[in-house]
Amino acid sequence: MKSIAVRGGEVVDATGRRRADVLVEDGRIAAVVPQEEGRDLAADLTLDAGGCVVAPGLVDLHTHLRQPGAEEAETIETGARAAALGGFTCVLAMPNTTPAIDSAGVAREVLELGRAACCDVRTSAAITVGRAGTQLTPMAELAALGVRLFTDDGTGVQDGRLMRRALEYASALGVVLAQHCEDAVLSGGGAMNEGAWSSRLGLPGQPPEAEEVMVMRDIALARMTGGRVHFQHLSTRRSLELVAAAKADGLRVTCEVTPHHFTLTEAACATYDPVFKVNPPLRTDDDVAAVRAGVAAGVVDCIATDHAPHAPEAKEQPFDQAPPGMLGLETALALALTHLDLPITEVLALMSWRPAAIIGADDAHGGPVAEGRPANLCVIDPTATWTVDPDRLASRSCNTPYTGMRLTGRVRHTVVDGEAVVVDAEAQR
Amino acid sequence: MSGARHLLGIAELDVADIERLLRLTDSFVEVGRRRMPKVPALQGRTVTWLFYESSTRTRLSFEQAAKRLSADTLNFSVPTSSVNKGESLRDTVATIEAMGVDAIVVRHASSGVPHQVARWVSGSVINAGDGWHEHPTQALLDCYTIRDHLGGLDGLHVAIVGDINHSRVARSDVWAFTKLGAEVTLVAPPTLLPPSVEGWPVRVGHDLDAVLPTVDVVYLLRMQRERMAEALLPSLREYTACYGLTRRRVDLLRDKAIVMHPGPMNRGVEIAADVADLPRSAVIDQVRNGVAVRMAVLYDLLGSGADLSRDLPGRDAR
Numbered sequence: 155m156k157s158i159a160v161r162g163g164e165v166v167d168a169t170g171r172r173r174a175d176v177l178v179e180d181g182r183i184a185a186v187v188p189q190e191e192g193r194d195l196a197a198d199l200t201l202d203a204g205g206c207v208v209a210p211g212l213v214d215l216h217t218h219l220r221q222p223g224a225e226e227a228e229t230i231e232t233g234a235r236a237a238a239l240g241g242f243t244c245v246l247a248m249p250n251t252t253p254a255i256d257s258a259g260v261a262r263e264v265l266e267l268g269r270a271a272c273c274d275v276r277t278s279a280a281i282t283v284g285r286a287g288t289q290l291t292p293m294a295e296l297a298a299l300g301v302r303l304f305t306d307d308g309t310g311v312q313d314g315r316l317m318r319r320a321l322e323y324a325s326a327l328g329v330v331l332a333q334h335c336e337d338a339v340l341s342g343g344g345a346m347n348e349g350a351w352s353s354r355l356g357l358p359g360q361p362p363e364a365e366e367v368m369v370m371r372d373i374a375l376a377r378m379t380g381g382r383v384h385f386q387h388l389s390t391r392r393s394l395e396l397v398a399a400a401k402a403d404g405l406r407v408t409c410e411v412t413p414h415h416f417t418l419t420e421a422a423c424a425t426y427d428p429v430f431k432v433n434p435p436l437r438t439d440d441d442v443a444a445v446r447a448g449v450a451a452g453v454v455d456c457i458a459t460d461h462a463p464h465a466p467e468a469k470e471q472p473f474d475q476a477p478p479g480m481l482g483l484e485t486a487l488a489l490a491l492t493h494l495d496l497p498i499t500e501v502l503a504l505m506s507w508r509p510a511a512i513i514g515a516d517d518a519h520g521g522p523v524a525e526g527r528p529a530n531l532c533v534i535d536p537t538a539t540w541t542v543d544p545d546r547l548a549s550r551s552c553n554t555p556y557t558g559m560r561l562t563g564r565v566r567h568t569v570v571d572g573e574a575v576v577v578d579a580e581a582q583r
Numbered sequence: 584m585s586g587a588r589h590l591l592g593i594a595e596l597d598v599a600d601i602e603r604l605l606r607l608t609d610s611f612v613e614v615g616r617r618r619m620p621k622v623p624a625l626q627g628r629t630v631t632w633l634f635y636e637s638s639t640r641t642r643l644s645f646e647q648a649a650k651r652l653s654a655d656t657l658n659f660s661v662p663t664s665s666v667n668k669g670e671s672l673r674d675t676v677a678t679i680e681a682m683g684v685d686a687i688v689v690r691h692a693s694s695g696v697p698h699q700v701a702r703w704v705s706g707s708v709i710n711a712g713d714g715w716h717e718h719p720t721q722a723l724l725d726c727y728t729i730r731d732h733l734g735g736l737d738g739l740h741v742a743i744v745g746d747i748n749h750s751r752v753a754r755s756d757v758w759a760f761t762k763l764g765a766e767v768t769l770v771a772p773p774t775l776l777p778p779s780v781e782g783w784p785v786r787v788g789h790d791l792d793a794v795l796p797t798v799d800v801v802y803l804l805r806m807q808r809e810r811m812a813e814a815l816l817p818s819l820r821e822y823t824a825c826y827g828l829t830r831r832r833v834d835l836l837r838d839k840a841i842v843m844h845p846g847p848m849n850r851g852v853e854i855a856a857d858v859a860d861l862p863r864s865a866v867i868d869q870v871r872n873g874v875a876v877r878m879a880v881l882y883d884l885l886g887s888g889a890d891l892s893r894d895l896p897g898r899d900a901r
Contacts (some may be wrong), residue, residue, distance in 0.1 A: 353778050362887040471671070473695045
């Protein structure tokens with residue numbers, strides 16, 4: 155395996171910031187050398203990190219890789235490449251594939267395909283068989299394969315009693331249950347946020363309460379069972395207030411938000427372009443402000459992409475018929491750096507070591523950049539500007555809502571397991 | 584012809600646009616009264632229909648309008664087309680576009696489809712009704728009909744009664760009536776109002792008996808049976824009792840007030856059978872004016888933009 159020297163950058167991790175060069179050998183960090191020592195690191199490959207931040211690789215808790223079943227939209231290979239270009243060294247595959255990741259067989263297939271991919275592909279699994287909301291998946295068997303997070307993402311677990319049992323059962327396994335909070339009856343198939351815009355546009359809306367009642371219920375169930383709940387892609391002011399209160403009560407809850415929920419509002423739907431259709435839907439200005447405030451105040455544990463590729467023909471349907479979801483892996487970091495008024499250390503905490511800890515991936519990802527650690531790194535140029543061009547994204551799909559948007563902050567190199575998979579913003583395989 | 588103009592909704596029009604279309608409508612009403620009600624204004628132009636939803640009056644009146652303007656028409660009927668073989672909207676539109684058309688008249692059950700089609704084609708797109716969103720030519724013919732009966736809309740009070748939330752006619756009418764200076768009151772049970780009317784220049788009421796004595800126009804919307812299943816209403820009977828225009832309620836109207844309905848009517852539900860046929864009912868005038876309004880819209884988007892009298896020869900020879 156080629157050795158790599160990452161030279162001229164500033165190392166930033168959970169322990170602080172320092173100017174240092176990093177030597178990678180045999181998949182591990184072999185040395186971290188302060189630049190003031192003036193020592194030249196010899197390696198097979200030298201990566202220029204001048205003007206850059208050298209950080210632990212990013213970790214995404216919410217990636218739809220679409221394989222098996224919807225390979226026309228994304229594959230594990232293409233999704234992992236998009237992830238690496240976005241600075242992610244680890245992604246967590248969502249289980250709403252066809253078939254769903256609800257058995258050891260499907261989970262093994264995903265993990266096997268992931269081994270050939272250019273980042274660390276881990277998998278979640280469904281809480282219920284077929285994500286149908288009636289019968290628990292073999293959680294112990296799946297946990298033994300390394301599954302650390304269970305979710306029926308795409309839908310929420312509607313049955314409160316079943317969710318209670320799932321939390322109780324999972325507590326013996328040390329795994330997290332993650333919830334896509336949406337009361338399906340209350341949301342009623344709404345295509346966008348319900349309110350002034352949906353009323354004006356004549357589109358069926360889903361009220362914020364459809365999300366909030368499930369957040370409330372699951373907080374009650376976490377209190378009841380002592381179970382560990384992670385709330386996925388929260389999008390409303392009240393959802394974040396509920397989670398803040400639950401945390402203040404000492405409950406074992408965490409939450410994520412997506413870049414689109416802190417950068418876009420429901421007003422974008424006025425174009426009737428289904429690229430802006432996503433679930434939970436884009437919300438109001440006030441909700442966007444609340445999501446940003448929740449991030450700044452530490453209520454939000456991590457930023458997750460909810461990367462949801464869809465083939466062009468799927469997004470060329472009428473707005474109310476098109477599937478929800480938007481790309482996220484290649485824009486998430488730049489959106490956070492451009493639109494959140496946070497120091498880069500805090501952005502990295504939200505996108506690297508905190509999400510890594512939630513799924514127990516902190517053995518390999520998000521840890522300090524230190525000798526002996528697994529070499530999963532991203533090198534970020536925080537001042538580079540670029541324009542989002544859907545045709546230049548590595549994802550097999552092009553449903554980004556950020557076409558033409560100018561962003562600041564770009565991933566220059568990504569090292570996964572000691573291999574330079576992205577060099578100078580180009581995927582190496 | 585990139586940068587083609589479209590008619591996607593009334594909300595995007597300004598007062599001058601609406602007034603221009605109504606003035607044009609006057610000219611085409613005159614054409615309609617001729618013994619030979621046909622002019623060569625759109626000779627060589629091709630108009631096609633893309634109707635994904637059933638329609639009687641809108642479809643027929645667009646067809647009549649195009650023919651009276653001497654445009655060529657291409658008929659596209661969804662039930663017999665490749666759409667039934669699973670062809671996507673985008674592919675269907677590309678196919679029609681490849682045949683060379685100047686305007687596509689679109690009706691679809693989903694809001695926003697005409698906006699999507701307008702992004703894909705080089706010709707003009709006319710919205711003939713999209714989901715719950717807009718039905719701009721209906722609003723224009725409603726304005727024309729009100730003007731014809733009552734002299735203008737400025738200062739009038741119009742009550743729009745019924746299933747506002749699921750009505751593209753209501754949305755277009757609210758914008759058209761208020762832009763032309765009318766006051767609009769929406770009268771409906773709360774379950775049939777949009778979730779928010781923030782930013783709508785309207786008042787909202789739930790007591791039809793209280794509103795009727797103050798209006799110049801009462802505009803009734805079609806009540807659909809599906810709404811019972813969605814728990815939006817207990818029963819049609821209760822709807823009629825609270826919001827139906829019964830004979831008794833007609834007596835609450837001022838002498839000159841008129842009754843309108845976009846059709847098709849559910850006689851005995853939102854409108855009593857005999858009320859629909861009273862002299863104050865303008866329902867048939869609405870249909871009649873539909874042809875001239877749609878001629879005006881087609882001419883406005885596809886015409887030469889030259890002197891109207893040159894495009895409508897025969898006006899003086901009549």
